[in-house]
Amino acid sequence: xxxxxxxxxxxxxxxxxxxxxxxxxxxxxxxxxxxxxxxxxxxxxxxxxxxxxxxxxxxxxxxxxxxxxxxxxxxxxxxxxxxxxxxxxxxxxxxxxxxxxxxxxxxxxxxxxxxxxxxxxxxxxxxxxxxxxxxxxxxxxxxxxxxxxxxxxxxxxxxxxxxxxxxxxxxxxxxxxxxxxxxxxxxxxxxxxxxxxxxxxxxxxxxxxxxxxxxxxxxxxxxxxxxxxxxxxxxxxxxxxxxxxxxxxxxxxxxxxxxxxxxxxxxxxxxxxxxxxxxxxxxxxxxxxxxxxxxxxxxxxxxxxxxxxxxxxxxxxxxxxxxxxxxxxxxxxx
Numbered sequence: 001x002x003x004x005x006x007x008x009x010x011x012x013x014x015x016x017x018x019x020x021x022x023x024x025x026x027x028x029x030x031x032x033x034x035x036x037x038x039x040x041x042x043x044x045x046x047x048x049x050x051x052x053x054x055x056x057x058x059x060x061x062x063x064x065x066x067x068x069x070x071x072x073x074x075x076x077x078x079x080x081x082x083x084x085x086x087x088x089x090x091x092x093x094x095x096x097x098x099x100x101x102x103x104x105x106x107x108x109x110x111x112x113x114x115x116x117x118x119x120x121x122x123x124x125x126x127x128x129x130x131x132x133x134x135x136x137x138x139x140x141x142x143x144x145x146x147x148x149x150x151x152x153x154x155x156x157x158x159x160x161x162x163x164x165x166x167x168x169x170x171x172x173x174x175x176x177x178x179x180x181x182x183x184x185x186x187x188x189x190x191x192x193x194x195x196x197x198x199x200x201x202x203x204x205x206x207x208x209x210x211x212x213x214x215x216x217x218x219x220x221x222x223x224x225x226x227x228x229x230x231x232x233x234x235x236x237x238x239x240x241x242x243x244x245x246x247x248x249x250x251x252x253x254x255x256x257x258x259x260x261x262x263x264x265x266x267x268x269x270x271x272x273x274x275x276x277x278x279x280x281x282x283x284x285x286x287x288x289x290x291x292x293x294x295x296x297x298x299x300x301x302x303x304x305x306x307x308x309x310x311x312x313x314x315x316x317x318x319x320x321x322x323x324x325x326x327x328x329x330x331x332x333x334x
Contacts, residue, residue, distance in 0.1 A: 002327040004181075004320060008135055008168040008190035011114065012093060013068050015039030016320050017191030018181065019137075019170060020198045020312070022072030022095060023298075024048065024145065025285060029057050031203035031312055033064030038316035042069045043095060046082045054082045058089045068092045070116070075099025076233060087111040095137070098148060105132035118172065118193075120148030122156065122163050129164040136164055137193045140173030144196045144300035146238045146281075147224065149173055154187070161188035176302030178322025185327070196300040197319070201312040207284035209292050211309050217241055218304035228296040229257060230281040238281060241297040245278055267291045 006017045018040035020031065025048055032042030044061060046054040054071075061069055070093030071086045073079040079096070083104060086094060094108050097118035108115045109132070117128040118137040125136050138160045140153025149156070153173045161169050168190035175184060175192045184192050199206050200214055223242050226235045227249055234257070240246075245262070252261045257279070265278040268290015276282045276295055284292040310318075 002324050002331060004185075004323060006168065006185070006190040007166070008170065011134060011168060012041055014041050016316060017170075017185070017189075018316055018319055019043065019070075019191060019193045021145075021172065021193050021195035022070075023195045023199055023204070024283075026199055026204045026206050026283070028203055028205050029060035029064055031198065031201060031205075032061050032069050034201075034203050034312035035198070035316055036065045036067040036069045038313040039067075039320075040316045041093065042312075043093075044069065044071045046071050046086065047074045047077050047079075049082075051081050051085055055085050055089060058086060058091060062089075070095050072097065075101075077231075079104065083107070087113060097137075098146075100131070101128055101133055102131040116170070118148070119160075120150060122159050124148075125160045125164050125169070129167050133167065135168040135170060135190070136160070137170045137172050139193075140171070141224070142174030142219075142239075142301035143172055144199075144222075144239050144298045144303075146232060146236055147173075154183075157184065157187045157189055173300060174302050176300070176305040178319045178324070179326050180302065180305075181319055181323040182326035182330070185323070186330070194302075194319075196298075196303055197306055197315055198312060199298070200306050200309050201315055202309060203312050205285045207286055207288055207292055208309075210284040210297055213241055213293075213297060214299050214303050215307060215309065217299060219301040220304075222299050222301050222303065227257065227260070228279055228281040232281065238296065239298065239300060241299045241303075243297050244291070244294040245296075249279075267294050 016039045020035040022043040022045040027045045035042035072095040095116045101117040114134040116135045117133040139149035170191045170193045171184040171189040172193035249260045262278045266275045271287035
């Protein structure tokens with residue numbers, strides 16, 4: 001039987017080359033711990049949590065697992081305080097994205113942690129390697145959430161692998177099952193970075209109705225758009241399912257951002273009671289209320305191979321099993 005061990009699994013001290021992407025506020029200690037306990041790598045998103053919340057979710061995760069897990073910080077926002085907290089708490093893997101990792105490399109390595117940096121281009125990958133990243137995530141255009149990648153993962157992955165080897169490369173975007181993991185490994189990746197698949201888990205902080213729409217969707221139901229915005233810089237693209245707000249905007253002739261129909265409408269509220277405005281990039285969490293179908297509904301193009309909501313451990317196990325079977329089948333033809 002084919003082994004799934006890679007340079008990245010050795011580096012990160014994990015069993016399987018599967019990483020649960022840091023899917024914004026949908027990440028929870030329960031999700032990260034379940035993924036790590038299953039032999040993969042769970043991640044927490046800290047950027048939109050207060051410093052006290054960041055420390056608390058790290059400690060909650062550590063209570064639930066003795067396996068490695070990581071945190072992510074988006075460099076569009078000042079990471080200083082949250083990075084210091086993560087390193088003080090002994091988080092072994094730090095993921096950075098959307099910016100230059102260079103200023104943070106020495107601090108992360110001095111604390112004994114690994115730096116994994118996400119990029120959307122080959123030039124970005126080369127820059128991250130030269131800066132000192134221990135592993136690089138390359139994101140394809142197919143990805144969910146805010147999308148830095150402009151090229152399909154199948155096209156850019158081998159190019160990045162060739163450009164930055166032997167630094168391990170993880171593939172993100174368009175990968176939703178074990179066949180995708182097997183394909184990425186065949187193209188030289190050391191693992192995969194999966195977001196949408198882990199949104200469809202019992203532990204994710206995602207509304208059941210939102211999860212149901214993802215289960216019913218196919219790759220062609222996702223839209224790459226700059227319509228939805230929040231704290232991110234203007235014109236930052238994201239990928240979402242088609243929804244009522246997109247339909248309103250299209251029927252109005254696709255006006256400039258800020259001039260769409262219903263601009264300023266309050267669609268509902270977050271679990272903390274904060275209003276969610278039309279065209280904002282807040283998605284429906286498990287306890288979000290209101291007109292959920294008009295909110296941004298992050299989903300990658302891999303959504304068409306996902307047909308049910310599962311426990312996170314079952315996702316890890318099924319992806320690993322299908323990848324092994326796919327690679328064994330390829331080997332039998334050799």
